[in-house]
Amino acid sequence: MGETTRALKDELKAYARAQGADMISVGSAEAFDAQVPNLQKTSTTAAGMKSLIVFGRHMLTGALTTTDVELQGVNSHMCMDEIDRLSLAICDWLEARGYVGIASPPEAAFLDLDPVKPMGTLDFKWVAEFCGMGQAGLELNLLTPEYGPRQYMGVVMTDLELEPDPKLSRDLCPGLKCGRCAVTCPTQAIPQEAPASARSVRDYRYLNKRQCSLGAQRIGIRALHLNLEDIIFQRAPIDPERLIDCRYMREWWQSNNFKVGSFAACFECWYVCPPGKDFKQLIQVPYRKQDIPVGAAATIRRGDKIAIVHRGPNPERADAYNRDKEFVKAGTVTQDKE
Amino acid sequence: MSATVLDKAWLRARARAHNLHALGVTTVEQLDAALPPPLRPSTLSSTMRSVVVVVRGGYRGLAWARHVPTKHFWAGRILKEVDDALGDLAADLERAGHAALPVLAMALDYAARNPTDLTPLGQGTYLARVAAVLAGLGTLGLNEMLLTPQWGPRCFVGAVLTELELEPDAPLATELCPGLEACGRCAAICPEQAIPLRQPAGASLAEVRHLDCVACARATQPYGPATMARHLTAALDRDSPDERWRLAKDLTTGELWQQVTMHKEGAFTACQECAQVCPVGADYAAIQRSPHRQADLPDGVQHRRGDGWVEVQWVGPQWRWPSPAPEREGLPPLTWMQPQR
Numbered sequence: 001m002g003e004t005t006r007a008l009k010d011e012l013k014a015y016a017r018a019q020g021a022d023m024i025s026v027g028s029a030e031a032f033d034a035q036v037p038n039l040q041k042t043s044t045t046a047a048g049m050k051s052l053i054v055f056g057r058h059m060l061t062g063a064l065t066t067t068d069v070e071l072q073g074v075n076s077h078m079c080m081d082e083i084d085r086l087s088l089a090i091c092d093w094l095e096a097r098g099y100v101g102i103a104s105p106p107e108a109a110f111l112d113l114d115p116v117k118p119m120g121t122l123d124f125k126w127v128a129e130f131c132g133m134g135q136a137g138l139e140l141n142l143l144t145p146e147y148g149p150r151q152y153m154g155v156v157m158t159d160l161e162l163e164p165d166p167k168l169s170r171d172l173c174p175g176l177k178c179g180r181c182a183v184t185c186p187t188q189a190i191p192q193e194a195p196a197s198a199r200s201v202r203d204y205r206y207l208n209k210r211q212c213s214l215g216a217q218r219i220g221i222r223a224l225h226l227n228l229e230d231i232i233f234q235r236a237p238i239d240p241e242r243l244i245d246c247r248y249m250r251e252w253w254q255s256n257n258f259k260v261g262s263f264a265a266c267f268e269c270w271y272v273c274p275p276g277k278d279f280k281q282l283i284q285v286p287y288r289k290q291d292i293p294v295g296a297a298a299t300i301r302r303g304d305k306i307a308i309v310h311r312g313p314n315p316e317r318a319d320a321y322n323r324d325k326e327f328v329k330a331g332t333v334t335q336d337k338e
Numbered sequence: 339m340s341a342t343v344l345d346k347a348w349l350r351a352r353a354r355a356h357n358l359h360a361l362g363v364t365t366v367e368q369l370d371a372a373l374p375p376p377l378r379p380s381t382l383s384s385t386m387r388s389v390v391v392v393v394r395g396g397y398r399g400l401a402w403a404r405h406v407p408t409k410h411f412w413a414g415r416i417l418k419e420v421d422d423a424l425g426d427l428a429a430d431l432e433r434a435g436h437a438a439l440p441v442l443a444m445a446l447d448y449a450a451r452n453p454t455d456l457t458p459l460g461q462g463t464y465l466a467r468v469a470a471v472l473a474g475l476g477t478l479g480l481n482e483m484l485l486t487p488q489w490g491p492r493c494f495v496g497a498v499l500t501e502l503e504l505e506p507d508a509p510l511a512t513e514l515c516p517g518l519e520a521c522g523r524c525a526a527i528c529p530e531q532a533i534p535l536r537q538p539a540g541a542s543l544a545e546v547r548h549l550d551c552v553a554c555a556r557a558t559q560p561y562g563p564a565t566m567a568r569h570l571t572a573a574l575d576r577d578s579p580d581e582r583w584r585l586a587k588d589l590t591t592g593e594l595w596q597q598v599t600m601h602k603e604g605a606f607t608a609c610q611e612c613a614q615v616c617p618v619g620a621d622y623a624a625i626q627r628s629p630h631r632q633a634d635l636p637d638g639v640q641h642r643r644g645d646g647w648v649e650v651q652w653v654g655p656q657w658r659w660p661s662p663a664p665e666r667e668g669l670p671p672l673t674w675m676q677p678q679r
Contacts, residue, residue: 046403047629084415091397092357100624102399105411107600111589112407112659118592121408158399221595228586232579255599262599 001163009162012093016055019089020082022151023144024055025165027131029157035130039113040123042157046102049157051164053090054128056144056151057082061278064150064271065285069320072267073260076152080107080264083154090156099160106154107263124153132165137173139181139190139269140207145172148276149269172275175201176299179308181269183297186313186321187214190269193307215268215321219251219261227327236332243331248323266321268313290314344434346504352430353392356423358496360393360488362473362507366499372468374679376450379465379499383439386499388506390438391469392427393476393484394420396492398621401614402628406659414604416494417443417460421603424496436502441465443496444603452674453562453606454551458483458532459613460558460606462495464679469497474507479515481524481533481612482549482679487514490619491612514618517543519641522650524612526639529557529655533612536649551677557609560660561590561597564675569594593660611655630656 009026016024029049033041042049063075083106091101109118125142128134133153134144141149145168175194176182182190189211194204213222231238243249255261271291273279282288291314299306312318346363353361366386370378379389394416400409424440431438443456443463455464458481462470467484471477475495476486483491518525518537525533532553537546555564573585585591597605614625615634625631633656640651 045405045408046399048402048627085419088397088412088415088419091399095398098624100399100402100628101397102403102408103412105408108407108411108596110407111592115589121405220599221592224595225587225591229583232583232586234579256595259599 001161005161006163008097008160012053012090012162015093016053016086016090019086020057021055021086022058023133023146024053025128025131025133026162027052027054027127027164031164032127032130036126038119040119040121040126042122044113045104045121045157048100048159049102051158051160051162052122052127052131053156053158053162054124054131054133054153055086055090056128056133056142056147056153057086058147058151058278059270061150061281064267064282065288067287067316069265069267069317070254070260073265074258076264076267077259079152083152087154087156090154094156094158094160097160099158102157104155104157106152122155124155127155128153130167132167135168135172136205137181137273137275138175138179138201138205139185140205141181141269141273143172143273143275146276147278148172148273150273150276150278171200171202173201173205175204176306176308178274178297179299180272180274180292180297183308183311184268184272184292184313185212185215185310186266186268186317187211188310189215192310193302193305196301196304196306212266214324215266217263218265218321218323219248219255220263223324223327224252226324230325230328231331236328238328238331239333240331242333243327246327246330248327248330252327268317344502349390349427349504352427353423356426357394357419358392358423358427359395359493360475360486362391362470362475363504364389364391364469364472364506368472368506369465369469372472373465376678377455377465379441379497381450382441383499385437385501386439388500388502388504389469389473390427390431390498390500390504391466391473391475392420392424392496392498393470393486393489394423394494394496395489395621396494396613398624401492401610401621401625402631404630404657406608406657409610410608410659411601411604413460413607413610414601417603417607420462420494420496424498428498428500431498431500431502436500438498438500438502441497441499443606448674451678452676453559453564454555454675454677456606457551457554457558458549459491459610460603461491461493461613463497466495466497470495472506472509474509477510477512477514478547479524479616479618480518480522480543480547481528482547483613483616485514485616485618487618488620490514490616490622492614492616492619492621492625513543515543515547516617518546518650519648521617522639522641523615523617523635525650526635526653527611527615527655528554528652529609529611529658530554531652532557535652536647539643539646539648551679552671552675554609555675557611559606560608561593562605564672565590566594567672589660608659
């Protein structure tokens, strides 16, 4: 790569940071596509793309100090709105210089790629790891040196050939030698044991997405389906007034209008993850210290495996997740009024 | 309000600051005369004199890409940014002492307008498109989209009404659209055949220009309000719980939920086929470098001539999303989803 291309990359990064990106990295689109086993590759969106530009914007540390999870949810969606804006701003920058810029939609799950498993056109965490912006951790969140898992990402593909950034040379996530995310996960979606012989978290990192969605998308489409199923088949005697005038219905309205609860609605694994320069500040908050009290998370040995003991979130929030049947329960005539 | 002297150069600078790429002016009086009664600006406010029309150019990257839902998503987000920018421009006018009303694409007053107003593509309201023509920013194409010299139809358009009296710009002297007989690419590719496919030989563009808005909405608003109404009606009409459940859990329910919750404005921007193949616009040569665009209409457009008529041979798009468009057989037409122009 020539000096001109290098200068262009520096200029792009400076622009993105000035627009509000906290981090940005670049990789080769062709090399990325070559290692992706499914359709989540650049060529699904467009042929002729040469580079991938991935960037992140951190979730406000202040938003993670609050006890109000709904307020956190609104903040997370504000952060994602900024990702939308930044995506288009980077496209503007590229197109003003004669290149093509195509942003990958950050918050859409497309059914045309696989009608059974809705997915984005790119899996941003793998793009980010490939481009050296961070590393996917035990729970498959992207961890960065700056903010651990506490950021949202955007990706823009372009026909401009940019020099790829180097990959991170070390693991940011210690895996089950730490395991705090697995200890606290309210729906047990994160691995709780792994072979003791594993050399890196990369050998066993995993997320049970269906389980995760019970918390992170608790007022989303799946919960709607499950509730509709019970109502349609009249599996319980329903009082329409109770059904409609319940907390779940109010929160469902909110989730449709403001996305709160529909996705990005559980932050438990973010609260407790030690990587990131922001964690020192976060863990000073008394309320956050209670998430996993000192001594409550430890790695143990089980034969040829290492493991953690699941504890779940702060008991105050025990009822906040897995609300699949709450709507129907609220409407059944056997229930007491709210 | 205390009035500040301002001119179109000031307005253009403000528009550029809000990422709007072109600006023109017409009068409320002229626009009233050009629109059917329900769509006239004077029905929105009786005190406004001028219409400030703005255009935001589209991204060449979106026209380049193949993945239809990606285009659909981002076009919705851009439409939202344009609406936001109209608000910012109106605020600038008010800070300068002149009352201003942004005419927002998403403000669908179902008593007076319906979602067909945003066909095709969600480019902007029909009011804004006609205002743009009067203000000299472009001309209407065969498909009733605004075509501009810079971006052809690959742009979004919006309008701000203001009580400030501004000198109107002059319309362009000639049509930008070559029409059905000389081109017809938009008609040949339209998935719903919503754009005229035949015309009397020699007829002028003004005589032929038309869009079957309801048909267009099936492709460009596949999970919009009309589909929601049809889908719910179909589910409620079913007698058996099994049938109701089948409809409740099918992909249409999931997509409708996703449109309402996440795509928002994108519910009106799903199909961009006609815009992608339009040869008008300085950006077209760059877009044609895309292998996906080169594969559109691979044999060009075939015209059949005879008996005083010219007919374009329909080809259709390479990809269709969703495929097929969600339809609910046997349901009567929606009375509120009717053409208004």
